[in-house]
Amino acid sequence: xxxxxxxxxxxxxxxxxxxxxxTWGDSVALKAIDCLAQREFVGRWYSPTLKREDxxxxxxxxxxxxxxxxxxxxxxxx
Numbered sequence: 001x002x003x004x005x006x007x008x009x010x011x012x013x014x015x016x017x018x019x020x021x022x023t024w025g026d027s028v029a030l031k032a033i034d035c036l037a038q039r040e041f042v043g044r045w046y047s048p049t050l051k052r053e054d055x056x057x058x059x060x061x062x063x064x065x066x067x068x069x070x071x072x073x074x075x076x077x078x
Contacts, residue, residue: 018073025075033074039067041074 003012022032034041039061061067 016071016073018071021073022075025073029078030075031078033076035071035073037068038070038072039063041072042067 018035022035025032042061059066
């Protein structure tokens with residue numbers, strides 16, 4: 001796919017309707033665990049010793065940027 005030709009070197013942005021995504025997941029036996037900000041998701045699953053001063057981590061969990069701008073729909077197979 002052309003869109004993946006430069007993976008890691010270009011942005012890929014999309015608007016996601018999480019209500020529809022969850023409905024589609026339900027239809028294939030995926031159970032929604034939670035829908036939350038990326039910052040909260042990363043905070044739950046990464047080690048407490050995560051280096052928050054690291055630039056990539058800081059960007060990912062920033063409450064003034066990506067950490068609250070991006071959402072995560074956490075699902076699991078039933």
